Amino acid sequence: MRRRTAFQLAVALAATRPTLGRAATTPWPTQPVRLVCPFAAGGPTDVAARLLAEGLSSQLSQRVLIENRTGSGVLVGTEAVAKGPGDSHTMLYSTIAHAVLRPLFPNLSFDPVADFQPVALVGTVPMLLMINNAVPARNLQELIKLFRDRPGDYNYGSSGAGGAVHLATELFLQQAG
16 A cells, blocks of 8 residues: 555656646745645644645655645635645645545635635545444445435444545445445
């Protein structure tokens, strides 16, 4: 898994370098780059952001600093970048949660599409459905039957509204009926 992640980061770095070079009329970056991660320090998104920052720092010969700005899902960090200096030295490292900001929060002070420019897909994350051993189901079909037979008896945990786990679970529940 670690080798695959390193490969994906290397591809993302290679993809961003030509774009950055064409867009800049002067050498870039001229100061440390701030990479805002709207997720908690130590979590999987933060770890991936730190790996990316490490690779970018060595490739750009300038420090890329992670700033964890959490709160309200990804809103606090995302808004900080949207309302930030716009100097190309402040960037957002986010997830699928960015794509659902407008439907979840219709009164945003920024436009999640118009106010941001995608730079690179850094990686993909597999999703697993896991249950406690005490749940009387041994496969997906038995689990779906259990949910249908006992509606409201079971809950799930996610990192928050609009996150990948929340969206995947809602899609699963909708498709399972």
